[in-house]
Amino acid sequence: MTAATEFRPDRRPDRTLRGVPDFADDPTTELERKARALSWIALTETVTYLVLFYFWIVNPNVAGKAVTGSIHGMVWLTFVAMVVMITTDMGWSWKYSIAVIVLGPIGGIMVWERIRREGVPEHRRTRPA
Numbered sequence: 001m002t003a004a005t006e007f008r009p010d011r012r013p014d015r016t017l018r019g020v021p022d023f024a025d026d027p028t029t030e031l032e033r034k035a036r037a038l039s040w041i042a043l044t045e046t047v048t049y050l051v052l053f054y055f056w057i058v059n060p061n062v063a064g065k066a067v068t069g070s071i072h073g074m075v076w077l078t079f080v081a082m083v084v085m086i087t088t089d090m091g092w093s094w095k096y097s098i099a100v101i102v103l104g105p106i107g108g109i110m111v112w113e114r115i116r117r118e119g120v121p122e123h124r125r126t127r128p129a
Helices: 030-057 060-089 095-100 103-120
Strands: none
Touching: 030 060, 030 095, 030 103, 060 095, 060 103
C-alpha cells in the first residue's frame, strides 16, 4: 500500500460541500431563485382565487368550489410560507408581508409586481466565496 492510498484515521477526508456550486451553469443566487419561485406562486394564488370566486359567486357549483377551494388552499399556504421565509432576505417590512398575506389576490399581484420591478436587493445579489 502506498502512502497516498493508505488509510490514516488521524486524517479524515473533508466531507463538506463548500467547493460545490449550487447549480453548475446557473449564475443566479439562491435568493434570486427563491424570488422567482415566489413570483410564480403569487400569480398562481391570484388565479386560483379568481377561479374559486367564479365557482362561488358567478356560477355556483358545489363540485367546482370544492376542488378549486382545496387547490387554492394549498397554493395559499405555500404562498404564505414563502412570503414569511423570504421577507427578511428581501428587506421587506413585516407590515408589508402581513398586508400581502391578508389581501389575498391583490397581495399576490403586489408581490409579483414588486419582485418584477425591484428584483433582489443588490447587497444580497453576490455569491458567497
